[in-house]
Structures are given as C-alpha cells and as structure tokens.
Amino acid sequence: MSAVLAEVPYVANREFVVRMEFSSRKAVIKAMKEYTLRRSVDYRVYESEPLTFYVKCTQYRSARDWLIRVSMISRKYCWVIRRYNDNHTCTRATMSQDHSKLNSNTIAEAIKLLVEVDLSLKVKSVIAEVQSKFNYTVSYRKAWLAKQKLVEKIFGGWEASYEALPIWFEAMCHKEPSAIVHFETMPAYQGDDLVIDIRYGNNNIVPIAFAIVEEETSDAWLFFLSNLSQHVVTRDGVKLISDRHESINTAVERSNGAWSPPRAFHMFCIRHIESNFFRKFKAPYLQKLVVNIGYLRTVREYEVRYQRLRERGEAYTNWLDRIPREQYALAFDDGYRWGHMTTNLVEYINSVLKGARNLPVTALVKAIFYRLNELFTRKRAEAEARINASYVFSEHVTSKIHANQLASGNI
Template identity: 55%
Template sequence: MEDIANIRVYYNGEIIPNTHEGVSFVCECPSSFAIPYSTSFIELQNGLCVNIQSHISKMVSNILYRNPMQVFGGLIQFQIMSITDDASMQQMFYIYRQIRFHVPVIELYVEFEQQSGMGTVSDEVNVDELGDIDWEEENNDSEEEFEANYEVDEENDDGDLAGNLAVQNEADAIISQHPFGVPSFMRTLDLEAMHAPEFPEYANTGEGNVAAEDGEFSVGMEFGSRESVISAIKSYTISRGVDYTVYESEPQTFYAKCKGYGAGCDWLIRASLIRKKACWEIRRYNGKHTCTMGTISQDHAKFDSDTIADAIRPLVEADPSIKVKSVIAEVQGRFNYTVTYRKAWLAKQKAVAKVFGDWEVSYQTLPVWLKAMTVKMPRSRVQIKTLPVYRESEEVQGVRVLHRVFWSFYPCIVAFKHCKPLVQVDGTHLYGKYKGALLVAVAQDGNQYIVPIAFAIVEGETADAWEFFLTNLRRYVVTIDGVGIISDRHTSIDAAIARSNGAWSPPRAWHMYCIRHIGSNFLRRFKAPYLHKLVVNTGYSKTEQEYNKNYQRLKERGEAYTQWCDEIGVEKWVLAFNGGHRWGHMTTNLVECINSVLKGARNLPVTALVRLTFYRLNELFTRKSTEAHERLRNGFTYSEFATKRVEESFRRAGNIVVNRFDRRNEMFEVREMQDGTIYTVNLAQRHYDCGHFQVERLPCRHVLACCANQHLDWQVYVHNVYKMSEICKVYRGEFVPMGDPSTWDRYEGAKVIANWTLRRATKGRPKSTRYLNEMDSRDMRGPHRCTICGREGHSRSRCPERAGPSSAGGH
C-alpha cells in the first residue's frame, strides 16, 4: 500500500470560491513535495515553515484543504476543509486514499504570520540559528542513486509494521541505541587503487549454533539469547526447504512445529530460558523432518529481511554502498533462494542501521558525538545550525531540526598551514533516506597528495549553504591571506563569494574556475565538441604569447566563441593570468578525494558519515606521517614529486646558451639551441618568460642553466612547501581515540532531529537511462565535412560540385 501523498501548496495567492469545480487556489509559484501518511499536524506545520517564505521568520496560521466531493453523475466539486489537528490530517489522508486515482494531488492553501524572535540553542558544540532552507529539488536517474534511494512501504515484507525507532529524550538512551563500533569500512583507505572491486569475496559464515555433524538440533543445546535461537531455527528451516508454525512465543519460551505436523511429520522444537545458566536451551526436539515442501518456490516464508540483514552484515560493514543486485546475488549463492528486490533493499537498510546506526537516531546522536570529539580535540571546529520546531503556535523547547553542520578536525587545520596556499571546493549529493549535499574543501601537500581540511552537510548546493560553508572555512581553517580557491562555475558558489565581504576576493583571495567545467560549459553553450580541446589548451596557456596564439585560433572559428570566453575573465580560467595562485592546478580534482578518502560516505546516516571522516583521516595522517618521516630519515631533502621535476629539468638544461646581463647575477637571457627561442630570466623577481616557475615554484631548466653557468645554488629557488621537513609538519597533528561512549561528558543540549521534508519519496523502479553529457569522449569529433569538396555544412550527396547526369558527355 502506498504510504506517500503528493502535496501542492499555494501561498501568497488567492482563494477563488465559485468556479465550475467549486473552490480553487491560485498563486504565482506553488510548491510541490511528498509526505508520508504518518505525518503529524505539527510536522506538517514545521515542514511548511522550513520550505516556504525563507526570507522571513514566520509561523503557520491557517491550513486549508481543497476537499474533493463526489456529486451527482460522478462529478467532483471542491470545498474548503480546515486542517487544524492530527484528526483532520488523518481525515485528509483518508479522503486522498479513496480518490487518489481521480485527484492525484492534495492541494493546500497556507497562510503565515510574522514570528518575532527565535530561540538559541548552544553548547560546547557551537549552535546558531538560521531562518529557512532555500529549497532545491534533485533528480535521481542513475542506477546507483536509485538503489540508494529506493523506498518501501511502512508495512515491511515480513508483515510487521516497520516503524522508526522511538525517539528518546535522554542522551544516554540515544547513545545506547546507536552503534559506536568502528567497522573496517571506516578505516579502509586506498589512495593508490582508485578502481577497487565493488566488494571483496567473503567466506560463508555458519548458519546457526548447531553441534551435530548433520546440522540437526539436540536437546540440551545452549544459545546466548532468544534471538539467536530463533535465528538458528530459521536458518535450519531455510536450508532444508521446510517451514514451521509458531505455537508459543513468550519472553521465556519459543515453541514451534512443522507446518505438516500431524500429517506425516512430527518435527517440533521447544527452547526455554534457563535462568540459572543465564542462557537459552533446547528442551524438546523430535529429530529430523520427515516431510518436504509441497511446492517449489524461489523464496521462503521464513527467509525475511531480518535474516538476510544478519547474513549480509559482513558485506555492509565492508561497503555500505553495496548494490542491491549484489545482495540478491549473494543470497542466491549462499541460500539458493532468489529474493525480491524489495526484500533485499529492506534487508540492506536494516543491515546498515545495525552497523552504522538508525537514520533518525543518527540525527540525535550527532551533537552528542561532536561534543565528545571537541572535548577530546578541543581545537577542532564545529558549527551547527538548526531550525525551531513549533507545536501549533508555540515553539517546542529543547528540540531542534538539523539544518547544516560544518566540521574540521584540528590536525586538518594544522595541516593547511604547511600545504600550498590553495583550496579546492566541491559538493556531492548524499544518498540514503534523506536528501542533502556533502561539501568538501581539500588542500594539497608538497608531494601532490590531497589533504581534506573541512566538511559540511547541508540541504543542497544553494547559495546560503555555500555561504555557510565558505564562511566557516575562512573563519576557522583558511585564515591566511593570499590564497587561491578553485571551484566549478556553480552560480551558488559565485553568489556565496560575492557575499563574503572580501574574504574570498582579491587581495585576500583569488577565486578561479576549474578548466574541466569551463570546457563542459562551452560544450553545453555551443554544441561544438571539436573545439573542446582548443578551449582547454587556451586555459592551460602558461604565457601571454601562448594564450594569444590559442585565442586567435579560437576566434578564427567564430567570434561568438571568444566573446563567451571574454565574459568569464582571463584571470578566472587562464593559467598565464592567475598571478601564480593556481600552483599549476587547473581542475578541482576532488574525485580522487571522494573515491579514496570518502568512498561510500554518501550512503551513511549523518553520524556515521562524520565518524567515517574522523577514522579515514586518522588513517591518512598516520600513514602519510610515517612515509614522510621515513623519506626524511633516508636523506631526501625534497618530496618525490619535486625531486623528479628538478631531475627532469636538469636533463633538459644542457642545450641552453646563457648570457648574463648584470654583475649581481640576477638578470639573464637564455636561448634554446634546438629551436632558437629566447627567454628572459629574472632571478631576483623569480619571473621567467617560459612561465614554468610561476606555475609550480620549482626551478625550470632555464633557471638551472643560469645557476650552473654562474655556480649559483639552485635550491634557494625551491619553495619550502616541497621540503620533506615541511611535509612532515603537514601530518604532525594527531587524532585522539574517542574511547567508550560511557566515558564521554554528558550532553545536555537540545535534541536534534531530522528535517522530514528532506526525506526521499522515491517509489517504484525508474527506467535505467544514461544521459550523455557534453564531456562524453565519443562526441569529441569535428564537424561533418563533404568527402568531395572538404567543406562543412553538407554531405557528399548534396555537394554543389558533384557532377550531374547532364555533364557526362560534355554535350
């Protein structure tokens, strides 16, 4: 049964009482979303406040339902019905279920009134308040996103109501509900192998605590809990293709008989709690089944999602992003049953909840864990923004809705001070039960390794969300001036930087675009894939002369192309004009970061996601610190990257003629013997016509030739960031073990809950469609040309130079 209702909300509009359909609602821009039937009146009010009229602080004063009424002849007329409490909400849902095939959308008209002031919740974890979410819908078409976002009805495949875990008011109760173990997945880090298999092979585990060689139970067999007894009986039944009926299921007893009991099979089993032994024991057992299943089935009645969840738990621990089709294959291989996609999906969600925590409880656990982390590492930075919860017209005290959270661990803050003064930012959608986006900022050490420095979970890539992230990034992590920041051309990022009051603008910072996105934008604008390489090469131009050459080539193909490039601004995307703030980096190479350091994070509940960044970064810093100190002990002065670059430049410095132009050995003219090209080298200003030094801050072959000619020390022209002593400082910060939750300081702040309006409402299986974007390599070809004349715009059959029938004989 469907449990989701589609709603369209009208506001700041007009109610028209007399139309041919009865009452009608109109407004300039109605909002549409989906809500579950279990939504309460208070939740509806809060959701409307969150998603509508975000520029003011307000509360809902009136909700009117456009109620469909069947009249004579089966026609439908609409009347107004006020929604005032949970009872009227359920009546509205009841009407909707009865008539949804004729009226597929619930239409509401909502009125707001101004709310003065908002409460503040604060603790050691900083919590500020923000008005409302700037709503942004997302489209999920890919198979990976579908599997992560697929939902089932509230009634699960086992016939039980699958309600959410009860929300506990006490922080201690929340901690007891949430698993704080550290699965191997949270510690797994592979920076080298970016294309690991979807999941490794696992040895099959045993199917129950059975001692006999034939797998049968025996009287006196002991189990640690009631759950383990039932699990063993289920596994036994499933493996033999038989079934049973439960005759007694009490807290201290479990009694079951074969479904064919009394009709040819006497199988039964009774297990009871033995208090003296503090265990469960098989008290009665009649031996093997003497029956077989009456029909052959691909599924089994006792093979429920809980049983599957226990079976696939090792897989989920290793990779929570495992595909549902892989779960089905694993179950088929181990148990010889083919379960439905629905049951496999539900089993995966239950396994994720058991390993990484329930989705709803995870929101309540988040501030508890963050506070404990900031106590362990006091100079880490956390910022949480929440929204108020209203009951009728009054704000509910002690409960807040999570809006956004920013975090940066202290070792990451220390690391950035010794990295290149460059930060790359990007965002990626979250999968799972709730929508959202994970924003990430990364730096790079002197050996070209990525160092994640800050994270945020936000409602989406909106301007407000990016402003929240970039403001905290500037305040707590990137505190120095003269830094570069690279991003894609997302309008929300541009808007956030424009609002930064100069914090991310010259001379304090230089905002530049990723050349890959420039190329993609160009293809989207002009549909000219054969010019893509030329546009990218223009961006990579290291000198003004090289840029002018590429620019002119592009202009010859059409002035519209160069006009489009001019509107961007050369300092935003051309290497020769960025003032050296790019350090040679033209793209936001966050793909490597997400695939290695953050692989699988997007599939996790919020607390598990944050904890994953903690343990993965601890692994990264521990490993890289060991490698850096080992290289330093082996006598290397510079990083592996810098050493290779300098050695390559030395090999190419032999065919260069050097002329000195002053006695201070600062100004030189060099000439390439191979092609005769002449360059000026200014060692004092560290400016060289070839442009290579300005890009990487490493001596190029021309500098090395000048130093060799005058016996100068070339090492003074190597930037400190490439020294192994500096790289060791990048990873000198250490993470601190969190310890057992029972040892944490008590959290006494507000209870944080999920924003139900961000809950996904995907129903059913969508079409599997791949949409090719402008970057698809198979489209990187030139325009169609005629094979006769070689010109563009027509084919061979329509060529004006093609000889016609009348010209055959020249008559």
C-alpha cells in the same frame, strides 16, 4: 536417538529430526528460515506461543505435508522438536523470485563481513551477494534496508548518533583546544513530523575544514564558506577552485565580498568545464582542445587555440565566452591559481575517507578525525624520512668532495 544441542543444529542430511534441541526460540526460527531458503520452500506460522512454535508448509494440504512443532522444555532450558514431517510435495516452481523469509535481518547477517570491510558497498553488490548465497533476487529496497540495519547495528542508530555528536565534539575540543566547531540547528519537517537537521564544516581542496549538510544548496555552501573565511582564510589573495554548480556561485555572491577580489578569487576546475562542454555539444573530438585552451600560459598561445576552436563553430566559442576567462584560463589568472587547474586533489582525500559517508553522523565525524590523523602522522613520518635521507646524501657528497680536494692538494 541422541539429542543434539547447538545454536542452529543440523544432522548429516541437513534435515530436522524429532528430539533435536535448540538453545533458544531465536535459534529455532533462524534454523527454519535457513532450511526453507535452502530448499526453496516456505512456511506459515500456525501457532506461536511463549512455549510453543508450530509451522506448516504454505502449500500444506494433507497430514503428509511438511510441518514442524517445537516446544520449550523448562527442565532442560532448551527448545526441542516434538513433531516433524519432512515430506515436501511443493516445488520451487511454486516460489516467487523473492522469498518472504529472506528479510532484511537475514540479509544483513549474510553481508556483515562485506560491509565491515567496505562501508561503501553498493546496493547492487548486496543484491548480487544474496543471489550468490541464497539463489534469490531481492528488491533494491530490501537490500538497502538490510545494509542500513547493519550499519546501525555496528555504529549505532542515526538519531542516537546525532545526540552523541555534541558530547564527542566537546571531548575532542577539550583534547585539542585549537579545534573549532560550529553548529547551526533548525527545525525541519516532513509533513507534520519534525526531523533532525544539524549542519557544521566540508572537505574542499585540502583537509582543513569539513561540513556535513543536508544537501548541496547555496545556504549550505554559504554556511561552509562563511566559517572558512572566519576561521581559516586569514589573508588576501586566496583562490577557490570549484565546479560551476549554481549553489556555489550564489553562495560566493552572497558572501559580502569575503570570496571576491582582492580577498579571494573564485576559479573553475577545467575538467568540470570540459564535462559541461561535452554535455552541451557531444563533441568528444573538441574536449581536449578546450582543456588545452585552459592550460595555456600566454595570451598569444591562448588566442591561437581559441581561434582554432572558433573555426570549428562559433557556437563553441560563444558558449566558452559566457565564462570569464580569468576563471578557467592560466593565461588570464594573474598567477592566483599557482598552476592548479582542477579539483583532483579532493579525490585523494575522498579515497582516504572511502565509505565514511555511509556512517551515522558521530561515527562519520570520528572516522574523518581518526583517518586524517593517521594520514597526517604517516605523511609526517614520510617527510622526515626524506629529509633525513637528503641530509645523509648531502653529508656523503660533502665528504667525498672534501676527500677529493685533499687528494688533489687543493686544501
């Protein structure tokens, strides 16, 4: 029988054969895992030495049951199957829903192409892919670990990424002197173990400043808003549109007037108010009325719709009255909203940065920098194209008018 040498070799009937050769010990183990997953069986390691790898079926009961022994042949620089019994008396019924050999490393290899295409791939999608490929349903934790390992393999470890971040920022600021980077570090503990906690600037309405924080807290928002007011907001009358999250309200109150009139005007997204209203009253037939009240531009129109809501129940208007009118209604905003009623603009930036939040921190910052750079370059080209097209059209119209005037003898 001729020998076969490959990373994970198989013969036509997808079985092992004696004298089959493998390029490495790793290739041997990979082939065994794939075989047992495909056959819905499992094995137990009986001998694992530097030069020998010997396993048997977990249901091994006699010399006739499945076993395989592979040894390293030094003179050939390969691993060779020296003994093999292909008889499996166990059946799939002996297997559990999951498989012990279907570990996170195997899963990571199986989903590699999917994650490279879409870093925001959901864990449930990983589970579905494993089910499709191996016919096993793995646990949520195993699928999550597989994705984390793959992201780390592609983009580097999470702690190493934190260590590399200051170096990358230094290089970025060297190339772009107008860029501003602010770090705040502090010791953080989980039990007795010190963990990393680095915070710096978050995407809001427009992609001017970003902050990466541990969670949405008043301290995190104060950090972001303080830096935004110091480095970006340079004039009075700026509007801040947000949801009604208590952490944002608290940060605004703690900002020493930096985000209060006349310096800034804090207003609420009408879609978030609509969502809060529905969560409170479960009255979908009134949601549109609440939104319309916010969009009305005159006090008279506002009062008509407000009264209509009140007629449906005083509880509805009592709830709405707890929100200052200037924070949600165009009729009372003195023009500071410039017609913007929602934070929907942020969704566009989220689409540009899709999947980036799943990356280790330095890869995340790089993704934000490069993707926005590409976005700005593309938008600039589109704007210049529109300007040029407008100029050509204007020249054409002017020439046509001039020609008509000549024909009519007016000039």
